[in-house]
Amino acid sequence: MILRSLSLKNFRKFKSAEIEFPDGIVGIIGLNGVGKSTIFEALAWALYGSIAARTSVSEIKRVGASPSESCKVELNFLFGGNDYRVVREVNSKSSNATLVVNGKTIANGSEGVNKYIEKLLGMDYKSFFTSVYAKQKELNVLSAMRPHERRPLILGMLGIDAVDDIIKNIRDDAKNKKNILDRLRIELLDENGKPKTEKLRREIEDLTKEKEKISEELHQIEEKLERKEKELLVLEKKRKEKKLRYEDISKSVEELERRKEKYLRKKNLEDEIEKIKKKIKERKDRLKVEREKAVKYEGIEEEIGKVEDKIKEISSKLDAIKKERNEKEAFKEYKRKEILEIEKRKKEIEKLGPDAKCPTCERVLKNHYYNILEKISKEIKKIEKESSVLSEQIKKIEEKQDIVEKELDALQKRNKYLSEERRELDKINATIRSLLEEIEEGEKSLVEKSRELEEIKDVSFEKNEYERKIREKNKVYEEYQLVLEEYNNKKDENNRLKLELERAKGNKKLLEQKIGSIKGQINDLERIKKRIGDETVDLEYLQLLVDIMSSFRTDLISRIRPMLSAYASEFFERLTDGKYKLIELDEDYNIKILDDGKTYGIKRFSGGEEDLANLCLRLAISEIVSERADRQFNFIILDEIFGSQDSIRRQNIIQALNALSSKFRQIFLITHIEDIKNFMENVIHVIENEDGTSYIKIE
Numbered sequence: 001m002i003l004r005s006l007s008l009k010n011f012r013k014f015k016s017a018e019i020e021f022p023d024g025i026v027g028i029i030g031l032n033g034v035g036k037s038t039i040f041e042a043l044a045w046a047l048y049g050s051i052a053a054r055t056s057v058s059e060i061k062r063v064g065a066s067p068s069e070s071c072k073v074e075l076n077f078l079f080g081g082n083d084y085r086v087v088r089e090v091n092s093k094s095s096n097a098t099l100v101v102n103g104k105t106i107a108n109g110s111e112g113v114n115k116y117i118e119k120l121l122g123m124d125y126k127s128f129f130t131s132v133y134a135k136q137k138e139l140n141v142l143s144a145m146r147p148h149e150r151r152p153l154i155l156g157m158l159g160i161d162a163v164d165d166i167i168k169n170i171r172d173d174a175k176n177k178k179n180i181l182d183r184l185r186i187e188l189l190d191e192n193g194k195p196k197t198e199k200l201r202r203e204i205e206d207l208t209k210e211k212e213k214i215s216e217e218l219h220q221i222e223e224k225l226e227r228k229e230k231e232l233l234v235l236e237k238k239r240k241e242k243k244l245r246y247e248d249i250s251k252s253v254e255e256l257e258r259r260k261e262k263y264l265r266k267k268n269l270e271d272e273i274e275k276i277k278k279k280i281k282e283r284k285d286r287l288k289v290e291r292e293k294a295v296k297y298e299g300i301e302e303e304i305g306k307v308e309d310k311i312k313e314i315s316s317k318l319d320a321i322k323k324e325r326n327e328k329e330a331f332k333e334y335k336r337k338e339i340l341e342i343e344k345r346k347k348e349i350e351k352l353g354p355d356a357k358c359p360t361c362e363r364v365l366k367n368h369y370y371n372i373l374e375k376i377s378k379e380i381k382k383i384e385k386e387s388s389v390l391s392e393q394i395k396k397i398e399e400k401q402d403i404v405e406k407e408l409d410a411l412q413k414r415n416k417y418l419s420e421e422r423r424e425l426d427k428i429n430a431t432i433r434s435l436l437e438e439i440e441e442g443e444k445s446l447v448e449k450s451r452e453l454e455e456i457k458d459v460s461f462e463k464n465e466y467e468r469k470i471r472e473k474n475k476v477y478e479e480y481q482l483v484l485e486e487y488n489n490k491k492d493e494n495n496r497l498k499l500e501l502e503r504a505k506g507n508k509k510l511l512e513q514k515i516g517s518i519k520g521q522i523n524d525l526e527r528i529k530k531r532i533g534d535e536t537v538d539l540e541y542l543q544l545l546v547d548i549m550s551s552f553r554t555d556l557i558s559r560i561r562p563m564l565s566a567y568a569s570e571f572f573e574r575l576t577d578g579k580y581k582l583i584e585l586d587e588d589y590n591i592k593i594l595d596d597g598k599t600y601g602i603k604r605f606s607g608g609e610e611d612l613a614n615l616c617l618r619l620a621i622s623e624i625v626s627e628r629a630d631r632q633f634n635f636i637i638l639d640e641i642f643g644s645q646d647s648i649r650r651q652n653i654i655q656a657l658n659a660l661s662s663k664f665r666q667i668f669l670i671t672h673i674e675d676i677k678n679f680m681e682n683v684i685h686v687i688e689n690e691d692g693t694s695y696i697k698i699e
């Protein structure tokens with residue numbers, strides 16, 4: 001793998017930065033905290049995503065960048081002869097990633113890109129960075145740590161802890177299995193610690209005996225029932241026969257009864273017809289009499305009409321007479337009053353005498369007085385004459401009135417008589433009408449009854465035969481009842497037996513169910529036993545696996561040490577220009593160096609040599625990790641590896657690193673020490689601006 005270029009946008013301290021990675025030893029130089037390590041963190045993030053960032057994704061974006069700006073990293077690299085470009089971008093709303101190979105997009109989205117890269121590089125993030133990225137901290141650890149810390153760190157870097165994890169998981173599994181087994185074994189025992197199956201088997205034996213007893217009982221009931229059913233069949237046959245016989249005879253009795261009824265009806269009809277005929281005759285006789293009676297009254301209506309007309313005529317005549325009489329009488333009365341009046345006046349005049357003065361002209365009457373009296377007398381006479389004429393006339397009218405009144409009286413009497421006669425006639429007529437109705441009705445019913453009689457025709461009825469049949473019927477009925485009772489009793493008995501049978505069957509079934517359920521329990525226990533067997537085998541396998549994995553681990557570790565020492569020796573020989581040929585590691589991974597045919601502890605050597613030996617051990621680890629993945633990475637990043645070394649030692653290391661250029665095409669040396677640039681052909685400066693952002697300057 002060769003790094004080509006990296007472009008950063010709003011990534012931590014960088015607002016915008018473009019870096020072309022040259023070959024050879026490249027110094028990344030800048031003051032503490034300017035963002036040197038950030039460059040490679042960005043590289044790790046581009047490849048592996050959020051898992052490779054020091055902080056959560058939200059904190060990666062440059063503080064001070066506006067919300068609309070996104071944080072973006074683009075990395076170009078060569079791998080296996082292909083050109084790769086990976087781009088990652090996050091903003092407040094979304095995140096995205098793309099991977100392009102030779103100009104063609106082959107993966108999209110963080111997940112997709114992550115998976116692709118992991119597969120491409122053949123290792124996960126941790127392994128990859130262990131092999132390409134060495135930190136001062138690690139070098140310090142290697143030299144300054146106590147053995148019990150150093151050993152696990154190295155094994156961790158080499159990924160042996162993965163084996164430890166596996167062993168731990170298997171042990172956990174085994175422990176779980178053991179717990180399960182303990183629980184299962186307890187399940188097999190009862191409260192007294194004895195196998196449950198023994199007790200259950202005994203229960204089954206008891207229940208089976210009981211069941212056999214019931215089966216025997218059942219058998220006996222069934223035999224008995226069979227016998228009884230046969231008997232019942234015989235009775236049933238008998239019962240049916242009797243029933244048929246009874247039905248037959250009932251039918252013939254019914255037939256006889258119908259005939260009897262018809263016969264009686266016929267007799268009845270004949271009587272009725274006779275009665276009706278008699279009645280009709282009697283009514284007709286009466287009709288004749290009544291009609292003869294009515295003849296007497298012929299012409300009565302006309303006579304009544306005439307009499308009434310006459311009464312009207314006479315009445316009006318009488319009215320006229322009465323009127324005339326009244327008028328005349330009134331006139332006569334008037335004349336009488338007139339006379340009285342005149343006489344009264346005459347008396348007044350006579351009382352005055354002849355010397356009186358005229359009341360109007362005041363003259364003395366004298367002669368005039370006698371004249372007046374004479375005149376008045378004359379007048380009275382005249383009126384009296386008129387009145388006597390009137391009296392004469394009235395007398396005549398009275399005579400006439402008397403005659404007319406007598407005539408009217410006679411007429412009214414006649415009329416009354418005639419009205420009574422007419423009422424008589426009305427009565428006769430009503431009788432005639434009702435007789436006619438009765439006759440009509442009688443004749444109608446006569447027709448009906450005759451027709452019915454016609455329909456009945458001839459019917460014979462033998463009373464003796466009928467009574468004989470009835471007796472026979474009663475006898476058969478009694479016989480039938482006897483058989484029926486016997487049959488019913490037998491049937492009840494059988495039903496009781498059947499009930500008994502059902503009960504026995506039920507009991508048997510119950511026992512079978514109980515036995516079944518206990519068998520089920522035994523089966524469950526057997527299954528548990530089987531499972532115990534299976535789980536025991538599994539547990540044995542797991543224990544075996546633990547043993548195998550442990551030996552594998554031991555073997556791995558035992559082989560790793562010589563390998564590490566071989567690789568470290570190779571690096572050390574190169575870096576010391578052949579001065580030292582062998583680095584050895586003891587069991588605690590302490591470094592021993594062979595000098596002049598003898599191995600010495602590291603403390604015997606100079607500080608620079610010690611740092612170098614540690615660096616070689618670290619490089620050896622990188623080498624083994626990448627080799628195990630069968631990958632070659634042609635670059636290495638050494639982040640602040642100088643620690644407290646003086647400038648001469650630093651110079652030595654840089655020179656020594658030159659010797660590795662055949663193994664690594666790119667060696668990135670991150671340092672805050674400015675002088676270093678004097679020993680290098682390629683320098684990338686990281687510089688902080690006044691506003692706190694950083695930029696890149698390539699020299």
Ligand SMILES: Nc1ncnc2c1ncn2[C@@H]1O[C@H](COP(=O)(O)OP(=O)(O)O)[C@@H](O)[C@H]1O
Nearest residue numbers: 012013032033034035036037038060061062063
């Ligand atoms: N999101 C961010 N925005 C701005 N600065 C950041 C952000 N995240 C971290 N930093 C700063 O980056 C610096 C660490 O950068 P680093 O690369 O470790 O420096 P060095 O050059 O020492 O390796 C710190 O000063 C830290 O405050």
Ligand SMILES: [Mg+2]
Nearest residue numbers: 036037038639
């Ligand atoms: Mg740093």
